[in-house]
Amino acid sequence: MINRMIQFALRIYRKLPMPEPLRRRLSILSQRIFRPRSAPAMPEPAKTKMYEQYTKQVLAIPDKTDEYVELASDAYKPQAGDPLLLAYYLPQFHPTPENDEWWGRGITEWHNVAKAVPQYVGHYQPRLPGELGSYDLRLTENIARQIELAKSHGIHGFAYYYYWFDGRRLLDKPLDMFLNHPELDFPFCLCWANESWTRRFDGTSGEVIMYQNESVESYKSFIESIKPYAADKRYIRVDGRPVLIVYRPSFVPECAEVLAHWRSYCQQEGLGNPYIIGVKENTFDGDLLALGFDAQSEFHPGTVFRYCRNITNEISFMRDDFGGIVLDYVDLVKNKQYFKFQAKKLHRAIMPMWDNTPRRNNTPMIFEGASPALYKEWLIDILREARNSKELDAPFIFVNAWNEWGECAYLEPDRKYGYAFLRATREAIEETRKAEGE
Numbered sequence: 001m002i003n004r005m006i007q008f009a010l011r012i013y014r015k016l017p018m019p020e021p022l023r024r025r026l027s028i029l030s031q032r033i034f035r036p037r038s039a040p041a042m043p044e045p046a047k048t049k050m051y052e053q054y055t056k057q058v059l060a061i062p063d064k065t066d067e068y069v070e071l072a073s074d075a076y077k078p079q080a081g082d083p084l085l086l087a088y089y090l091p092q093f094h095p096t097p098e099n100d101e102w103w104g105r106g107i108t109e110w111h112n113v114a115k116a117v118p119q120y121v122g123h124y125q126p127r128l129p130g131e132l133g134s135y136d137l138r139l140t141e142n143i144a145r146q147i148e149l150a151k152s153h154g155i156h157g158f159a160y161y162y163y164w165f166d167g168r169r170l171l172d173k174p175l176d177m178f179l180n181h182p183e184l185d186f187p188f189c190l191c192w193a194n195e196s197w198t199r200r201f202d203g204t205s206g207e208v209i210m211y212q213n214e215s216v217e218s219y220k221s222f223i224e225s226i227k228p229y230a231a232d233k234r235y236i237r238v239d240g241r242p243v244l245i246v247y248r249p250s251f252v253p254e255c256a257e258v259l260a261h262w263r264s265y266c267q268q269e270g271l272g273n274p275y276i277i278g279v280k281e282n283t284f285d286g287d288l289l290a291l292g293f294d295a296q297s298e299f300h301p302g303t304v305f306r307y308c309r310n311i312t313n314e315i316s317f318m319r320d321d322f323g324g325i326v327l328d329y330v331d332l333v334k335n336k337q338y339f340k341f342q343a344k345k346l347h348r349a350i351m352p353m354w355d356n357t358p359r360r361n362n363t364p365m366i367f368e369g370a371s372p373a374l375y376k377e378w379l380i381d382i383l384r385e386a387r388n389s390k391e392l393d394a395p396f397i398f399v400n401a402w403n404e405w406g407e408c409a410y411l412e413p414d415r416k417y418g419y420a421f422l423r424a425t426r427e428a429i430e431e432t433r434k435a436e437g438e
Contacts (some may be wrong), residue, residue, distance in 0.1 A: 130413030157187030298349035
């Protein structure tokens with residue numbers, strides 16, 4: 001009602017004849033009279049227990065912007081004697097007919113990455129990529145830039161996950177495109193992911209959607225598929241022997257017989273006797289060297305999570321049905337828990353971070369407290385160990401991973417840290433050189 005009266009008065013006022021200077025003075029006077037007053041201050045929230053917890057966990061979190069690191073301007077220069085960092089490479093980031101059928105048209109790993117949500121206050125989710133964006137690995141430009149970033153920060157080569165199921169290949173386009181572009185000059189090797197695929201990819205049931213044939217005949221025939229890769233001049237070798245990593249050694253039937261067949265085939269084809277590395281599994285304590293493997297490697301978090309402090313019960317979760325586990329990355333590094341696992345001819349591994357919330361939703365394994373500084377501290381330790389090792393045939397250290405975004409194990413730049421983990425990698429290598437030279 002009052003607004004209507006004001007509007008009516010304004011219409012009359014505009015029609016009244018008066019000198020322009022008087023009209024301006026009246027306009028100024030009216031603005032002072034009807035100017036909106038500032039809103040009263042909001043009362044402070046009640047000091048409830050929930051409010052106190054909020055201020056402690058949220059308002060007290062320091063500004064994280066200083067963690068962002070820009071791209072280095074100078075090129076990395078490898079030196080003789082440097083341990084060789086091999087980063088696992090996931091080729092999941094492109095549409096495939098199989099993923100269209102199983103998950104929906106156009107679904108790639110980025111789908112899970114983008115939809116992840118925090119499970120507790122301060123939980124870093126979702127993880128969003130930085131410079132490279134949500135890239136498509138069908139484009140050579142994206143692979144070329146990945147190689148540039150890896151080279152300039154001390155990564156020696158990529159260990160491509162290789163998906164072969166009794167003669168059927170999956171996610172093969174990025175690797176084959178790399179193979180067919182020799183100008184992409186970067187060392188690489190293969191890691192055969194010899195296990196069946198299940199629907200755990202998106203945190204749902206364990207239904208098998210791609211079966212890995214477990215017969216001796218199937219395993220023997222696998223070796224023929226790697227011939228074009230192992231013959232490439234960029235393929236990583238140890239004393240002329242092509243490196244092959246087996247992700248699940250315990251799954252190899254009649255292991256000694258199968259490995260002997262692989263060696264025989266490769267030598268007959270002029271590839272050389274393969275240097276076969278078996279990944280140490282947390283559910284298998286057998287001696288891989290006795291089974292015929294040339295060396296063993298860690299794969300994290302598989303060989304460290306059992307030594308790491310469990311802090312799940314110390315955290316207040318946002319949902320009542322959280323069924324995962326939260327482990328302390330700070331404890332892992334500061335107390336050097338990663339040295340508790342020992343084995344003969346063991347290649348160490350490292351993970352910059354780990355959090356498979358994007359794939360497991362409310363049942364993840366999370367390593368809380370990971371940071372570029374802690375990752376660098378861990379890497380320096382195992383670089384020094386590798387430099388002083390007398391039993392390794394090659395000073396490999398495996399990084400999990402270059403681009404495992406669905407498990408938050410990546411070196412690639414993201415929006416929070418920028419190039420911090422890449423810079424930490426390079427600095428760790430360069431600083432251990434100085435220490436050795438002193």
